[in-house]
Amino acid sequence: MFFDSHAHLEAHRHEDSIDDIIARAVAAKVTKIAHVGSGYEPAVFHEAVELADKNPHVYAVIGCHPHEADSANQETYAAVMKLLVHPKVVAVGEIGLDYYYNYSSKEGQRAAFVHQLEIAKRAELPVVIHCREAHEDCLAILGEAGLSSNPGIIHCYTGDIETARKYMELGFFISIPGVVTFPKAGELVQTVAQLPLDRMLIETDAPFLAPVPKRGRRNEPAFLPHTAEAVAKIKGLPVEEIAKLTTANTMRVFGIQAD
Numbered sequence: 001m002f003f004d005s006h007a008h009l010e011a012h013r014h015e016d017s018i019d020d021i022i023a024r025a026v027a028a029k030v031t032k033i034a035h036v037g038s039g040y041e042p043a044v045f046h047e048a049v050e051l052a053d054k055n056p057h058v059y060a061v062i063g064c065h066p067h068e069a070d071s072a073n074q075e076t077y078a079a080v081m082k083l084l085v086h087p088k089v090v091a092v093g094e095i096g097l098d099y100y101y102n103y104s105s106k107e108g109q110r111a112a113f114v115h116q117l118e119i120a121k122r123a124e125l126p127v128v129i130h131c132r133e134a135h136e137d138c139l140a141i142l143g144e145a146g147l148s149s150n151p152g153i154i155h156c157y158t159g160d161i162e163t164a165r166k167y168m169e170l171g172f173f174i175s176i177p178g179v180v181t182f183p184k185a186g187e188l189v190q191t192v193a194q195l196p197l198d199r200m201l202i203e204t205d206a207p208f209l210a211p212v213p214k215r216g217r218r219n220e221p222a223f224l225p226h227t228a229e230a231v232a233k234i235k236g237l238p239v240e241e242i243a244k245l246t247t248a249n250t251m252r253v254f255g256i257q258a259d
């Protein structure tokens with residue numbers, strides 16, 4: 001059993017129906033999926049909660065993505081706060097900073113980030129962090145946020161072990177994407193080799209970043225076992241063990257009880 005800690009399942013992002021995508025995931029033993037409904041428009045959050053509400057395999061993560069921070073407004077945050085009470089909403093996200101694309105201003109990104117950390121804190125929920133080329137600012141903001149002992153996930157982590165350790169010191173879990181299967185994943189392979197197993201999650205970030213041998217295709221949760229296999233090889237463990245550990249970690253961070 002695998003838990004995809006981060007996927008985007010909105011209908012418009014996929015060619016097939018969401019029911020088919022989830023059926024293929026379940027057939028591949030990916031029986032739990034955290035769907036990230038992230039944007040600034042309330043419709044995105046509603047779609048995520050509806051999907052999680054009607055599908056036993058899906059959990060929802062909702063929040064304003066740093067790309068859209070400049071468009072966030074009162075309605076964005078009001079909708080997030082209102083929907084966080086739903087039992088299948090397991091985190092606020094993805095939130096954070098992206099200084100690679102800078103689709104929103106740095107000031108706007110930081111403001112939306114800080115505001116949503118506060119919302120998550122008040123709701124007693126963890127956060128899912130997107131951070132690209134902004135680790136220094138991200139760590140500074142997280143360090144000052146007064147987070148709980150279970151603050152959340154650094155998603156799609158591809159950096160070095162030193163930076164990962166700084167996040168882990170704050171209590172974060174590190175989620176490894178399909179990038180670890182790429183031939184040029186040298187640094188990430190080193191990071192995974194040194195990452196403690198009780199801090200590691202795996203994710204597809206579907207529809208992006210499909211792992212080898214599916215690279216170049218539209219990614220989907222059913223491809224997650226390829227990432228698990230790469231991690232298992234690096235760790236010298238059976239893939240079943242990686243599946244078990246990462247699933248348990250993901251359930252722990254999201255506060256999901258075993259069924």
Ligand SMILES: [Zn+2]
Nearest residue numbers: 094130155156
């Ligand atoms: Zn992201």
Ligand SMILES: [Zn+2]
Nearest residue numbers: 006036094205
């Ligand atoms: Zn994402």
